[in-house]
Each structure stands twice: as structure tokens, then as C-alpha cells.
Amino acid sequence: MQQDVKANVLMRNHVSVTGHGSQAMIFAAGFGCDQNMWRFVAPSFVDDYRVVLFDYVGAGKSDIEAYTPERYGSLDGYAQDVLDVLSALDIQRAIFVGHSVSCIIGLLASIREPERFDRLVMLGPSPCYLNDPPNYMGGFEKAALTGLLDMMEKNDLGWASFLAPTIMSHEAQPELTRELQDSFCATDPAIARNFAAVTFFSDSRADLPHATTPALVLQARDDAIASTAVGEYMHRLMPHSTYTLLDATGHCPHMSHPEEVIRAIREYLPYPACTSTTSTDSFYSLPCGFLAFTMEGKITTINDKLQQWLGHDADDLQGRPVDLILTDASRLFYQMYLFPMVRLQGKAENLHLALLARDGSELPVRVNGTCQNVNGQLIVECVMLQDTAS
Numbered sequence: 001m002q003q004d005v006k007a008n009v010l011m012r013n014h015v016s017v018t019g020h021g022s023q024a025m026i027f028a029a030g031f032g033c034d035q036n037m038w039r040f041v042a043p044s045f046v047d048d049y050r051v052v053l054f055d056y057v058g059a060g061k062s063d064i065e066a067y068t069p070e071r072y073g074s075l076d077g078y079a080q081d082v083l084d085v086l087s088a089l090d091i092q093r094a095i096f097v098g099h100s101v102s103c104i105i106g107l108l109a110s111i112r113e114p115e116r117f118d119r120l121v122m123l124g125p126s127p128c129y130l131n132d133p134p135n136y137m138g139g140f141e142k143a144a145l146t147g148l149l150d151m152m153e154k155n156d157l158g159w160a161s162f163l164a165p166t167i168m169s170h171e172a173q174p175e176l177t178r179e180l181q182d183s184f185c186a187t188d189p190a191i192a193r194n195f196a197a198v199t200f201f202s203d204s205r206a207d208l209p210h211a212t213t214p215a216l217v218l219q220a221r222d223d224a225i226a227s228t229a230v231g232e233y234m235h236r237l238m239p240h241s242t243y244t245l246l247d248a249t250g251h252c253p254h255m256s257h258p259e260e261v262i263r264a265i266r267e268y269l270p271y272p273a274c275t276s277t278t279s280t281d282s283f284y285s286l287p288c289g290f291l292a293f294t295m296e297g298k299i300t301t302i303n304d305k306l307q308q309w310l311g312h313d314a315d316d317l318q319g320r321p322v323d324l325i326l327t328d329a330s331r332l333f334y335q336m337y338l339f340p341m342v343r344l345q346g347k348a349e350n351l352h353l354a355l356l357a358r359d360g361s362e363l364p365v366r367v368n369g370t371c372q373n374v375n376g377q378l379i380v381e382c383v384m385l386q387d388t389a390s
Contacts, residue, residue: 006088010288011366011385013054013085014061014350018370018381019046023118024091026052028082030100030124030252031199032192034060037099040258041265046372049095054085058191061350067191075101075202079109086116093118095269099254100124100225101199108204110213120215121265124251125234126226127204136205139227145200149193208237215241216268218261222249242268289365289384292374293322295343300379309386311358327354327362342369342380352387 009015016035019025025045027038035053042051055062056078071077082105086094095118096106103125110117129138129145215238219231228245235243244264248257289306293299299317307316310325317324323331330353341348347370355363364387372379 007288007385009084009088012057012063012066013081014063015085015088016053016349016368016370017050017089017383018372019049019051020372020374021047021049023049023093023095024052024086024089025049025095025097026054026082026086026091028054028096028098028102028106029056029059030098030102031195032059033099036060037252037255038097041097041254041262044262045265052085052089052091052094054081056081058188058195064188064191067188069194072191072194072198074198075105075108075204078102078105078198079112082106082109083113083116086113092116095119095121097121097265098123098125100126100251101202104202104204104207107207107211107213107215111207111210114212117213119269120211120213121218121268122215122234123218123254123261124220124223124226124231125217126230127208127234128202129200129225130203136233137227137229139225139230140200148200149197205237208234209239211238212240216265217241217243218246218253218264219243220246220248220250220253220257223251225251244268289382289386291322291325291382291384292379295378295380297322306384309357309363310355316358325355327356330354330356338367338369339380342371346371355384 014035025042027035027042029035029037034055038053042053045051058064058067058072071080078101082096092115094116096110098104098106098121100123103120103122104127106117106120106122107125110120126138128136129140131137131139131141217231217235217238219226219228221228231243231245235241246253246257246260246264248260250256254261289309290301290303291299291306292301299320299322302312302317307313310317322334326334333351333353338348338351338353347368349368351367351369353365353367355365357363365384366387367382367384369380369382372381
């Protein structure tokens with residue numbers, strides 16, 4: 001994949017990379033959700049893995065202009081999103097953690113390019129939501145799902161207030177139901193309906209025996225979307241699967257019971273092969289710019305791509321103040337907003353600023369910044385893409 005194409009994928013799917021370790025762990029959200037839904041789980045793995053978060057095209061902060069009904073008219077289009085992200089980051093042997101429909105999307109991607117996957121973690125999966133008696137009960141009659149899609153078309157956002165409580169099924173945590181409803185409402189109505197049709201009417205049962213990647217099926221109790229019978233069915237048909245029934249209830253245990261989900265994933269995975277490699281080691285070959293600096297503003301790492309953009313030779317900027325590569329306006333923005341945001345909230349996403357090249361020209365970039373603890377020292381790590389829209 002060419003460098004500019006890789007960079008476009010990272011921007012298209014709003015990719016975020018953090019963490020420490022040599023092996024990648026990529027998290028994929030379910031229908032109508034974005035990467036923020038993993039905020040209770042993903043941070044627990046940054047010390048041991050290179051954690052990758054992304055949004056499917058049409059969800060979250062992805063590039064909605066990249067959406068086409070032709071590509072995303074089947075789960076294969078979403079599986080290609082996963083493969084594109086892994087390819088753009090040059091990832092092999094990833095641990096894929098998917099929720100709901102993303103479990104099947106990850107499975108399809110692993111069948112297509114098995115070398116990119118080491119393990120699949122499938123939270124609330126279903127290969128088919130339709131009932132097909134007498135041997136398979138997916139949980140829904142065709143007429144009910146057709147009625148749901150008709151309601152989505154007629155009510156635009158009104159359907160979210162009905163579907164969110166059904167999926168979350170946690171009256172004791174109404175804030176999670178509201179968040180899920182808000183996530184549905186933030187999705188373009190036409191895209192949401194199309195994704196719902198693809199999700200609920202896909203039948204991937206025939207693909208299960210072809211899965212060669214070891215998989216963990218994580219099943220919650222009282223799941224109104226994917227029942228325990230469906231989870232057990234997947235386990236029976238997938239030749240290299242492990243089945244765990246959680247005490248958690250509902251379809252979104254990564255939000256309602258994150259500690260149990262984290263514990264189950266850790267118990268399933270072998271101990272990380274390498275925990276001494278810092279996240280900065282893995283950024284040198286990325287098609288995007290990478291910059292790390294201390295709380296005092298001293299640059300500790302700058303990758304080859306960013307040095308190339310700025311016209312600097314290797315190690316020119318090592319140990320120098322980060323102010324040297326910021327325009328006057330960006331320096332003020334960094335001091336008044338970016339740095340305080342990262343320091344207080346741990347991250348700052350999709351920010352626009354301008355870097356100062358060696359020849360005095362300005363380089364517009366989009367930045368995702370995170371605050372990391374590296375060997376006991378707080379470090380700000382920034383992943384950058386050239387902002388071609390500026």
C-alpha cells in the first residue's frame with residue numbers, strides 16, 4: 001500500500017494508535033457506535049500492547065464522504081475497512097477485539113487475510129440474527145426486523161430511543177443507555193439504516209467452520225440481541241474457539257461491566273511476548289508523522305516521516321524544544337489548549353494546527369495527542385497527518 005494511500009486510510013477511519021508493546025490489539029465497535037465505546041476497556045491494555053482504535057466509514061469521526069452504498073452493502077466492505085487499517089499500519093498477527101456485528105466483520109477479515117490475525121475476541125457475536133427453525137434460532141423473525149428498518153426509515157432518529165434500551169438492557173445505568181442512543185443519533189440516518197439492514201439480514205453461518213484464527217466467544221447473560229444459544233452455536237462450529245459465559249448481562253458488557261470483560265480477555269490471551277518495547281519504537285515506519293515530548297516540552301522522539309516533512313536531518317530535533325517546530329499561532333494554541341487538554345483528559349483528538357518547516361514554510365497537520373507513562377515519565381505522544389483540506 002503506497003504511503004499516501006496509507007495516510008488516507010488513517011484519516012478516513014479516524015485511526016488512533018497508543019500503547020506499548022510489539023503486538024497490536026485492534027478494537028472494533030458494534031452497529032451505530034464509534035471507538036469511544038471502548039474507553040472503559042482499551043486503556044487497560046496499553047502497557048502491554050500497541051492499541052489501535054478506529055471508526056468504520058459512516059460512524060464516529062470517520063470521513064463520511066468515503067461512504068458508498070456499493071462498498072458497504074455487505075459486511076465484506078466493513079471487513080475491508082479492518083484490513084485497510086491493518087495494512088496501513090503494517091500490522092501482522094493482531095489481536096482483534098470486536099463487539100456485536102464487528103465480531104463477524106473481524107472473522108470475515110481473518111478468513112480473507114489470516115496472516116494479519118493472531119486471535120479474535122468476540123463480544124456478543126451472532127452469525128445470523130434471523131430465526132431459521134428448527135435447527136437455528138437467531139432471536140428475530142424476519143417480519144420484526146423488516147418492521148424495525150421501516151421504522152428507522154420513517155422516524156429518522158426516533159428509532160434510537162426504542163433500540164438503545166433493548167440493546168443496553170441496564171435500567172440501573174440509564175446514562176449508558178442515553179450514550180448509546182446519542183451515538184445512534186449521531187450517525188447519518190441513511191447510513192444507519194443501511195448498516196442495520198446489512199447487520200440484521202446477513203447470514204455468515206457457513207463461514208464459521210472456515211475460521212482458522214483462534215477465537216474467544218464472550219457471551220453475556222440476558223442478551224436481547226445475541227442469546228447464549230447463539231454464542232454456544234458459534235463455539236460449536238468454530239474449530240479453534242473458546243467459550244466464556246460472563247456474569248455480566250445485556251449486549252454491551254464492555255460498557256456496563258468492563259472489569260469482567262478485561263479480566264476474561266486477559267485470562268484468554270497468553271502473556272504478551274514483549275512488554276519492553278515502547279510505543280515510540282513502532283512509529284518509525286508509519287506513513288504518518290509521530291512526535292513525542294516531555295511535560296517540559298523537550299522532544300524525545302520524532303519519526304523519519306515527520307523529519308522528512310519538516311526538512312530536518314536525523315536527530316536535528318532530538319532534545320530540542322517542541323516550540324521550534326510550531327508556528328506562532330500554533331504555539332499559542334499548544335500552550336492554551338492542546339497541552340492542557342492532553343494533561344487533564346489524557347488525550348486530544350482531531351486538532352488542526354500548523355508546523356514550522358526548516359525552510360520557514362508552514363505545514364498544516366491534523367493531530368491526535370495522548371499522554372503516556374513511559375518508564376515512569378509522563379510523555380505526550382502525537383500522531384499527525386498532513387491536513388490537505390487546509
